[in-house]
Every structure is written in structure tokens, then in C-alpha cells.
Amino acid sequence: MAVKLNPHVSVDCVIFGFDGQSLKVLLIDRNLGLTPEKQTAPNSLKLPGSMVYDDEDVDTAAVRVLKELTGLENIYLQQLKVFGSPDRLSKKDDLDWLQKATRMTINRVVTVAYYALIKLHKAMPCEGKVIWQDTQNIPELAFDHRDIVIEGLTALRKEVQYEPLVFELLPKKFTIRQLQTLYEIIEGRKFDNRNFRKSISRWQYLQPIDEKEKNVAHKPAQFYRFDKRAYQRLKKEFFE
Amino acid sequence: MAVKLNPHVSVDCVIFGFDGQSLKVLLIDRNLGLTPEKQTAPNSLKLPGSMVYDDEDVDTAAVRVLKELTGLENIYLQQLKVFGSPDRLSKKDDLDWLQKATRMTINRVVTVAYYALIKLHKAMPCEGKVIWQDTQNIPELAFDHRDIVIEGLTALRKEVQYEPLVFELLPKKFTIRQLQTLYEIIEGRKFDNRNFRKSISRWQYLQPIDEKEKNVAHKPAQFYRFDKRAYQRLKKEFFE
DNA sequence: TCAAAAGTGTTTATCTTACACCCATGG
DNA sequence: CCATGGGTGTAAGATAAACACTTTTGA
Numbered sequence: 001m002a003v004k005l006n007p008h009v010s011v012d013c014v015i016f017g018f019d020g021q022s023l024k025v026l027l028i029d030r031n032l033g034l035t036p037e038k039q040t041a042p043n044s045l046k047l048p049g050s051m052v053y054d055d056e057d058v059d060t061a062a063v064r065v066l067k068e069l070t071g072l073e074n075i076y077l078q079q080l081k082v083f084g085s086p087d088r089l090s091k092k093d094d095l096d097w098l099q100k101a102t103r104m105t106i107n108r109v110v111t112v113a114y115y116a117l118i119k120l121h122k123a124m125p126c127e128g129k130v131i132w133q134d135t136q137n138i139p140e141l142a143f144d145h146r147d148i149v150i151e152g153l154t155a156l157r158k159e160v161q162y163e164p165l166v167f168e169l170l171p172k173k174f175t176i177r178q179l180q181t182l183y184e185i186i187e188g189r190k191f192d193n194r195n196f197r198k199s200i201s202r203w204q205y206l207q208p209i210d211e212k213e214k215n216v217a218h219k220p221a222q223f224y225r226f227d228k229r230a231y232q233r234l235k236k237e238f239f240e
Numbered sequence: 241m242a243v244k245l246n247p248h249v250s251v252d253c254v255i256f257g258f259d260g261q262s263l264k265v266l267l268i269d270r271n272l273g274l275t276p277e278k279q280t281a282p283n284s285l286k287l288p289g290s291m292v293y294d295d296e297d298v299d300t301a302a303v304r305v306l307k308e309l310t311g312l313e314n315i316y317l318q319q320l321k322v323f324g325s326p327d328r329l330s331k332k333d334d335l336d337w338l339q340k341a342t343r344m345t346i347n348r349v350v351t352v353a354y355y356a357l358i359k360l361h362k363a364m365p366c367e368g369k370v371i372w373q374d375t376q377n378i379p380e381l382a383f384d385h386r387d388i389v390i391e392g393l394t395a396l397r398k399e400v401q402y403e404p405l406v407f408e409l410l411p412k413k414f415t416i417r418q419l420q421t422l423y424e425i426i427e428g429r430k431f432d433n434r435n436f437r438k439s440i441s442r443w444q445y446l447q448p449i450d451e452k453e454k455n456v457a458h459k460p461a462q463f464y465r466f467d468k469r470a471y472q473r474l475k476k477e478f479f480e
Numbered sequence: 481t482c483a484a485a486a487g488t489g490t491t492t493a494t495c496t497t498a499c500a501c502c503c504a505t506g507g
Numbered sequence: 508c509c510a511t512g513g514g515t516g517t518a519a520g521a522t523a524a525a526c527a528c529t530t531t532t533g534a
Contacts, residue, residue: 006246006247006248007246007249007292007294008246009247009249009324052324052350054326055326055348058322058324058325059324079322081319082322082352084249084292084298084299084352085298086296108294108295110292112322112324175486176486177485193486193487195524197487197488198489198523199523215532215533216484216485216532217484217533217534218483218484218486218530218533219484219485219486219487219530219531219532220485220486220531221485221486417512417513432497432498432499433513433514434498434499434515434516435496438516439495439496453505453513456506456511456513457506457510458504458505458510458511458513459512460504460505460512461514462514
């Protein structure tokens with residue numbers, strides 16, 4: 001076999017956000033700002049991503065993509081899966097776009113997919129350039145990015161059972177109702193509010209703060225915060 | 241930035257086996273069969289792996305490595321994690337070995353790690369060429385392979401909680417005691433035998449067969465088998 | 481005073497844990 | 508007949524699930 005054995009390596013990020021009503025995923029529209037004749041048809045939406053630079057750690061590349069796009073650092077970020085099929089670039093439009101965008105001759109890209117959780121209200125720097133797509137309804141996307149998003153949703157649904165990931169999606173202060181709604185959306189089922197409150201009342205790292213809702217036409221809700229230090233301490237104790 | 245952006249991509253497999261007493265991981269000794277002056281010092285042990293061929297799916301490369309090494313197909317195989325630090329090849333011995341083994345000039349390799357579960361008694365084809373290392377005691381290995389093994393153990397311990405992976409490690413017919421021992425080793429804790437039997441008695445996919453132990457100096461144990469079809473049917477029903 | 485969401489307890493069923501003895505076999 | 512591991516049940520505590528009314532606020 002004549003070997004070249006050097007595919008390009010990229011990272012792609014499935015970035016989740018929660019706006020209070022639904023779970024969203026961040027997509028980039030390749031056509032924004034282009035004249036119609038230059039636009040890519042028909043699947044112009046893609047995940048944010050980048051080639052991995054020479055001498056750059058793969059995980060670091062994912063952090064860089066997040067930073068460049070949202071301006072945020074210290075974001076919850078996990079490797080999801082490698083998508084390494086040789087026919088990932090089989091759609092001609094995608095391949096053309098990639099060659100133009102990178103100004104390189106590219107035959108193959110192996111991508112490392114990540115998923116990230118952000119506090120949506122904080123990520124405003126990227127406003128205008130991006131689309132927050134509802135996860136209930138993911139359209140066809142560029143490359144195999146729709147598969148990647150679905151894989152990300154599956155991973156999130158699994159992990160949320162064992163890790164307090166929801167607090168990465170909620171604002172710093174939040175109500176029990178917001179917390180419950182988020183769990184309901186991610187898990188795709190409803191909870192009894194009393195039983196929900198009972199179960200979370202055992203979470204010592206969930207702490208009421210000295211503040212309530214204002215200007216609401218009903219009994220104002222107590223705000224809570226996630227005490228990350230307490231969580232890490234309790235977790236450590238548990239493993240001893 | 242002057243970009244080359246084309247690291248080599250490899251796969252490495254953490255292959256677990258269970259011999260009835262302990263959990264083992266398969267390692268390759270690079271020095272076997274070499275004269276002393278040609279040997280790599282001092283960490284000659286490595287994980288089985290390969291470069292990903294041009295036009296070869298990354299997952300397929302992992303399947304190929306398993307097939308070439310053990311002769312086995314249809315092995316339980318999962319992506320574990322990508323190890324993509326640029327200084328993975330920082331040990332000079334490792335880099336030298338790699339250049340010789342591949343006959344290529346290589347600066348960087350991004351590897352996709354997998355973990356696999358095999359029925360140890362079946363994997364005899366690879367006898368002699370490999371070492372089955374006890375997972376209680378993983379020595380320093382080539383590259384970052386020790387980190388990869390530890391990551392594999394962590395993933396196995398987590399997954400075994402939610403998926404019936406143990407049956408991939410046990411022979412086709414096995415006793416409840418073997419099953420319990422395997423869980424105890426993987427999870428690193430002891431179970432009460434009565435409570436263990438009670439909990440697994442609910443597993444409809446665990447079926448007694450018409451055979452018992454022979455030639456044992458005590459009451460012979462009942463053999464059981466894992467009914468994969470039943471498991472998949474029950475799992476499907478559960479999600480509806 | 482009404483509408484709207486917040487917050488609160490009890491009962492029942494299920495699951496988990498702790499614990500001790502008889503059974504079948506080979507030597 | 509003895510040594511060895513196989514196999515069995517019960518009671519107490521913890522957890523999960525079902526279910527309805529009062530409270531506080533703004534309009």
C-alpha cells in the first residue's frame with residue numbers, strides 16, 4: 001500500500017445553551033454576509049470548529065474555538081467522539097467550502113467532536129454571527145454535523161444523570177422551577193414538583209441566597225445558587 | 241502561521257480480559273525476539289495499535305488491530321478518548337522506535353484510544369507475542385499508554401454500572417460466583433452473595449442452562465448464559 | 481378579589497441492606 | 508465423615524411515587 005497516512009485533524013463543538021424555555025445548540029451560518037451567488041446551498045448551517053494547529057493540543061484547539069466564538073473561558077467542555085469516516089466530506093458543497101475556507105487541498109478530515117455547556121445570557125459577544133437552534137428540531141447540517149449534534153444530545157442526557165451539569169447551563173442565581181424545567185427538557189419527561197423539591201433538598205451544594213424574584217404577579221420564588229466548592233468537597237468525601 | 245496541519249492519526253486498543261482471578265490488559269513487548277543491543281529501554285511495553293490507513297475509517301482501523309492480533313471478530317469495542325497532546329512522543333526511545341517501525345518521518349501522532357472486552361480463553365492465537373498484565377499493577381509504558389490504560393479502566397468501571405458488559409468478559413457458560421467475582425474485581429468492592437443473587441434474579445436475560453459444574457469437591461454450581469436477544473428486546477421495550 | 485405560580489406532608493409500594501444455616505459433592 | 512463452596516429467606520430501614528391545598532404577589 002502506498003501510504004500517506006496523514007489526514008487533517010479538526011475539532012467541532014456542540015455548544016448547548018438554555019434560554020429558560022428550551023435547549024439550544026449553537027450553529028454557524030456559512031452564508032451570512034455573502035452575496036447569493038457565493039452562498040452554499042442548501043445546508044449552510046454547521047457546527048463551530050477549526051483545524052487543529054501544528055503543535056497545538058487537540059483539547060486546546062476546542063478551548064480556542066470556544067474562546068474565539070463566545071469570548072468565554074472556563075467553559076464546561078468534554079470530548080464526545082471522533083468522527084473518522086473517510087466519506088465525511090462526500091457532499092461536494094462541503095468539500096468546496098472547506099478548500100476555500102482553509103485555502104488548502106484537503107482530501108480527508110478526521111474530526112474530534114466536543115460538547116460544551118454555556119450560560120446563554122453571557123454568550124452575547126457572538127450575537128448576529130450565529131444561530132441558536134432549538135434541539136427539538138435539528139435540520140440537515142453540513143458534513144455529518146447533524147449526527148454529531150445528536151450524539152451530543154445523547155451524551156448530555158446520559159451525563160446529566162450522574163453529574164450536576166445543569167448548573168453550567170443555568171444563570172448564577174436561579175429558581176427551583178427553572179432547575180426543574182431544565183431537567184424536564186433534557187430528560188424529556190415531567191416531574192412532580194413536590195417530589196422534585198424533596199429530592200433536591202438533599203443536595204447540600206444547592207444553596208438558597210438572600211434574594212427573591214421581583215415584579216412577578218404571584219408569590220415570588222426563592223433564588224438558589226450552586227456551590228461548586230461544596231460539591232467537590234462532598235464528592236471527594238464520598239470516594240473515601 | 242505557517243500551517244502543515246497534518247498530524248498522523250493512530251488507534252490504540254486497551255483490550256481487557258478476565259481469567260477467573262483478575263482483570264488483565266493486553267500489552268505488546270517491543271523487545272520480544274530482538275537481540276539485546278536492538279532492544280528499547282526501558283519501557284518496552286505498549287498497547288496494540290496502528291496508524292489509520294488512507295481511506296480507512298478510524299473505527300475500522302481499531303477493528304483491524306483486534307482482528308490481526310487475536311483473530312477474533314465481533315468484539316465489544318468502544319471509543320474511549322483522543323490523546324492529542326503534541327508532546328506525546330517526547331520520549332526519545334519511543335520516537336526512534338516509531339520511525340523505524342513505520343519507516344516514516346513522524347513528528348506528531350494523534351491517537352484515538354479504544355477499549356475492547358474479550359473472552360480470554362478464546363484469544364489464544366496471540367499467545368507468546370503478548371503479555372496479559374494484571375490491571376492492579378500497571379507499570380510505566382511506552383508513550384502515554386499508561387494514562388490510556390487508566391482511562392480505560394475508569395470508563396469500564398463506569399459503564400459496567402449501566403450496561404451488561406461483564407458478559408463480554410465471561411465464557412459463554414458461567415456460574416453466579418464467577419459473575420460476582422468479576423463485578424467485585426471491576427468495581428473494587430465485595431458483595432453479599434445472597435443479596436447479589438437476589439439482585440441478578442431480576443435479570444430476565446440471565447438464564448440457567450441444563451448443565452452443572454463437574455468434578456468439584458463441593459455442591460456443583462449451576463451454569464448460566466447471557467441471552468443477548470432477550471436483553472436487547474427488554475431494553476427496546478424499556479424505551480417505549 | 482382574582483389569577484398565577486410558589487411552596488409544603490403523608491401514605492404506600494419498592495428497593496436495599498444486614499445477617500446464618502443446610503445442601504451436594506469429592507476425597 | 509469431613510472439608511468446601513453452593514444455594515436459600517426474612518426483617519428493618521431507605522428511597523421513590525402518588526396526590527391537594529394554602530401562600531404571596533401584581534394587576
